[in-house]
Amino acid sequence: MYYTDTMFPYLPSFWQGAQINRTWEDLYMQDCKHTPLYETHLRLGGKMVDFGGWALPVQYSSILEEHKAVRERAGLFDVSHMGEVFVEGPGAFSYLQNLLTNDLTTLQPCRCRYAAMCYADGGTVDDVLIYMFNEEKYLVVVNAGNTDKDFTWMLAQLEGYEATLKNDSAAYAQLALQGPLAESMLAPLCGGELPEKNYTFVPELEVAGIRAIVSRTGYTGEDGFEVYCAAADGPKLHEALLQAGASDGLLPCGLGARDTLRFEASMPLYGHELTREITPREAGLDFAIKLNKPAFIGKEALAELPRRKRIGLKLIDRGIAREGAEVMTSGRVVGFTTSGSPAPTLGGNFAMALVDADAANAEQYSIMVRGRALEAELAPMPFYKRAK
Amino acid sequence: MTPNDRKYSKEHEWILVEGGLAKIGITDHAQDALGDIVFVELPAVGDSFAAGDSFGVVESVKAVSNIYTPVAGEVVAINEALEGEPELINTAPYENFLVQLKIESLDESALLCAEEYEAFVTQEA
Numbered sequence: 312m313y314y315t316d317t318m319f320p321y322l323p324s325f326w327q328g329a330q331i332n333r334t335w336e337d338l339y340m341q342d343c344k345h346t347p348l349y350e351t352h353l354r355l356g357g358k359m360v361d362f363g364g365w366a367l368p369v370q371y372s373s374i375l376e377e378h379k380a381v382r383e384r385a386g387l388f389d390v391s392h393m394g395e396v397f398v399e400g401p402g403a404f405s406y407l408q409n410l411l412t413n414d415l416t417t418l419q420p421c422r423c424r425y426a427a428m429c430y431a432d433g434g435t436v437d438d439v440l441i442y443m444f445n446e447e448k449y450l451v452v453v454n455a456g457n458t459d460k461d462f463t464w465m466l467a468q469l470e471g472y473e474a475t476l477k478n479d480s481a482a483y484a485q486l487a488l489q490g491p492l493a494e495s496m497l498a499p500l501c502g503g504e505l506p507e508k509n510y511t512f513v514p515e516l517e518v519a520g521i522r523a524i525v526s527r528t529g530y531t532g533e534d535g536f537e538v539y540c541a542a543a544d545g546p547k548l549h550e551a552l553l554q555a556g557a558s559d560g561l562l563p564c565g566l567g568a569r570d571t572l573r574f575e576a577s578m579p580l581y582g583h584e585l586t587r588e589i590t591p592r593e594a595g596l597d598f599a600i601k602l603n604k605p606a607f608i609g610k611e612a613l614a615e616l617p618r619r620k621r622i623g624l625k626l627i628d629r630g631i632a633r634e635g636a637e638v639m640t641s642g643r644v645v646g647f648t649t650s651g652s653p654a655p656t657l658g659g660n661f662a663m664a665l666v667d668a669d670a671a672n673a674e675q676y677s678i679m680v681r682g683r684a685l686e687a688e689l690a691p692m693p694f695y696k697r698a699k
Numbered sequence: 700m701t702p703n704d705r706k707y708s709k710e711h712e713w714i715l716v717e718g719g720l721a722k723i724g725i726t727d728h729a730q731d732a733l734g735d736i737v738f739v740e741l742p743a744v745g746d747s748f749a750a751g752d753s754f755g756v757v758e759s760v761k762a763v764s765n766i767y768t769p770v771a772g773e774v775v776a777i778n779e780a781l782e783g784e785p786e787l788i789n790t791a792p793y794e795n796f797l798v799q800l801k802i803e804s805l806d807e808s809a810l811l812c813a814e815e816y817e818a819f820v821t822q823e824a
Contacts, residue, residue, distance in 0.1 A: 358734075374760045375735045567734070567761050629782075631738050631758055653737045653760060660738075681740075681756070 346391035347484040347545035355563055363456035365392040368565035377568035378655045381531050385490030386564035387552055390537070391545060394458030394480040396465060398449045402473030407441065407449060409608060410468055412591060414601035418443045423510045423526055426599050427591035428461065429609030435585040437461050438596075440528060444514055450524075454581045468608065484545025488552060488561075489535030489572075491697075496556040497536055501525075505536065519551035530569065532576025533697055575654045577623060577663065577692035583634060583649040584621055584663060592617040593665060595692075619646065620671040625690035626660040630680050632687070637679040638664045645670035648678060654694055661694050662687065701726070702793050706807070707816035708769040713793065714810065721770050721805070722796035725757065728820050730792045733759040739781040739788070741798060746774045750806060754798060757788065769810060772800030 343366040352359065357368025367389065370377060380386045398407060407415055413426035420443050428436040437457045442450040453461045462478045469476065488497055498505055502517030505525060512526035521544045529535035540548050553561060570580070579585050584594045591600055592613050602614055626632060632651040637644050646666030654661045662678060677684035701707075705715040711729035715722040730736065738758040748754050753765040754774070776799040780787060787795045811819060 369761065370734060373735050571760060629738075630740070631763075633763065655760075 344392070346389055347542040348389040348391060348549055351546050351549055352389065357563075357565060360566070362392070362566055365455060367392065368563075369567045370565040371563050374565070374567035374571060375655050377562055377564035378571045380560060380562040381490045381533055381564060381568065381572055382656050383491070384560040384562075385488060385492045385496055385535075385556055386531075386562050386568065387549065387556070388487040388489065388564050388569055389484075389545075389549070390455075390487050390569075391484045391542070392455035393485055394453040394455065394461065394478065395483050395485075395539070396451045396453060396458075396462060397477040397479055398451060398465075398474055399477070400447055400472075400474035403447050403449055406469065406472035406474045407451075408604065409472075409606060410465065411439070411441070412596075412600040412607060412609065412613065413441075414604050415441065415443070420445050421506070421511055421514065423512055423528055425510075427585070427596060428464070429591065429607075429613065430587070431609055431612065433590040433592070433609045433612030433615075434587045435581065435589060435591055435594075436464050437581055438579060438585055438591070438599075442512055442524070442526065457581060482542055483539050484542045484548070486538045486540075486545070486549060486552065487529055487531075487535060488538065488556075489529045489531040489533050490561075491534060492556070492559050492561070493533070493535045496552070496559060496561060497525075500551060500555055509534075519548060519555075521548050521551075523548070530578060531572040532578070532693065532695055533572075571652055571655055574650055574652050574661070574663075575656055575693075575695040577694050579621075580650060584665075589619075589649075589665060590617065593619045593621060595621045616668070618668055619665050620668045621649070621692075622664055622666055622671050623690040623692040623694060624648075624662045624664055624676060624678065624687040625694075626662070626678070626685055626687050628685040628687075630683070630685045631660045632662045632678040632680050632685060636662070638666055638687075639677045639679065639684065640666075640670055640673040640675065645673075645676075651678075656695055661690060663692070701813040701817050703813045705793075706769075706810035706812060707819075708767070708810060709819060710767050710769075712767060712769060714769050715796070716802070716805070719802050720775065720799055721772065721802050722799045723754075723766075723768055723770075724796045725766065725788060725792055726816070727792045729764075730789050733757065733762055733764060735760050736785045736788045739785045739797065741777040741781070742774050744774050744777065747803075748772065748774075748800070750804070750809075757785075757797075766797060768798075768800065770800060770805045771803040773803065774798050775801050 352368045360369045411426040440452045500519045506527040516525045524539040526537050636648040638646045648662045648664045651662035676687045705713050711726045740756040748768045750771045754768050755766045
């Protein structure tokens with residue numbers, strides 16, 4: 312498929328960092344990293360883009376169709392570009408307690424927990440998911456574009472802790488199967504029980520004869536699973552899942568739907584709602600910040616009342632606000648949008664914005680789009696919440 | 700199949716001239732590259748544009764794209780159906796014009812015929 316520069320002069324959102332290249336052949340030649348599923352994406356007709364140095368499909372059929380599939384049935388994502396860092400040793404727990412904002416004291420084996428990793432000034436290094444295997448073995452899953460940066464940071468914080476780090480990202484393929492029908496599609500393929508509760512995982516499960524880590528986690532706002540297997544097994548696992556779900560309407564889904572789904576569920580995306588300059592407190596992630604921990608990197612900074620706040624907005628005027636748009640209220644600029652998009656399941660266009668804390672509860676806002684002020688109102692987050 | 704009854708620009712617009720009027724839309728290649736179109740911003744009747752000016756915006760879920768007029772002219776009609784159903788451009792790109800201009804001046808030499816446009820698209824790849 313082709314994209315030309317003139318077609319996309321204003322690339323919104325993280326696509327500003329993603330070059331839209333001419334063809335998938337260009338991507339191959341341009342040293343774009345391939346996940347283990349690269350050939351699979353081509354075979355399935357994926358529209359490939361450069362996503363932070365990785366060649367991945369933005370969609371296969373249509374972003375709206377893929378989004379709908381996940382909300383109503385299930386979708387299958389290649390998320391192998393995510394990073395996997397193992398933390399092991401007698402000092403692993405103490406090390407992570409210092410490194411991360413959340414409290415791991417109550418974390419049990421086969422459980423996952425979400426946390427932020429911060430700089431001393433409270434700015435965000437990354438948001439991560441921690442998997443506890445046992446008291447001396449944890450897996451930290453990091454955002455794709457941040458893997459090298461995160462690993463360097465994590466190494467630098469090791470001093471004085473009896474722990475070792477291993478960046479095992481290249482060894483793994485990771486697939487996300489998300490949607491109300493995910494469990495019914497996945498269970499028949501497994502040689503054991505699936506994780507039953509959200510944020511739990513099974514450290515070793517045979518899925519279609521392939522050894523895998525399976526967690527009940529995801530980034531879509533639906534029920535679902537993330538499956539980690541050896542890189543070489545990725546394509547076979549993907550094929551098995553597609554086949555298993557075919558008769559119930561499982562669709563392979565790309566980055567476009569991944570973004571609209573997480574956006575509808577008001578989930579933060581690093582580089583947008585969380586950055587070097589945006590703290591997890593500003594992003595509203597207090598549930599993952601435990602200030603009663605004795606110490607962790609960034610604690611003092613995060614203990615202060617945040618000066619800015621993440622709010623949700625729904626567009627009243629006709630138009631779509633994307634990221635980086637000025638947000639105004641009472642005639643003054645109070646912040647900027649961090650993400651913005653149509654919300655396919657809800658209808659209408661929404662945005663998340665970072666605004667001055669004292670302007671976080673206004674009756675009415677304007678978002679500046681191409682020189683015009685589009686009226687918007689506060690929308691409670693998450694915009695979309697799945698029915699229990 | 701790229702219709703033979705009209706001309707094309709290298710910015711992937713089509714232009715259908717009928718008398719002194721020109722309908723402008725985007726090509727099948729363009730709508731496919733954009734993906735699901737969710738919003739169209741069109742000018743007002745009476746607005747004037749020089750050749751090469753951007754007269755509107757077509758937005759897909761993930762992309763925002765300026766649309767350029769290959770001809771100079773004044774807007775005499777816009778396709779109002781696109782306000783409520785922007786996806787019409789995806790399903791029928793050649794049946795759904797964006798704007799109709801009263802032509803002030805037209806430089807045919809800058810335009811491609813169907814065959815030339817198809818070759819251009821293949822070549823770009």
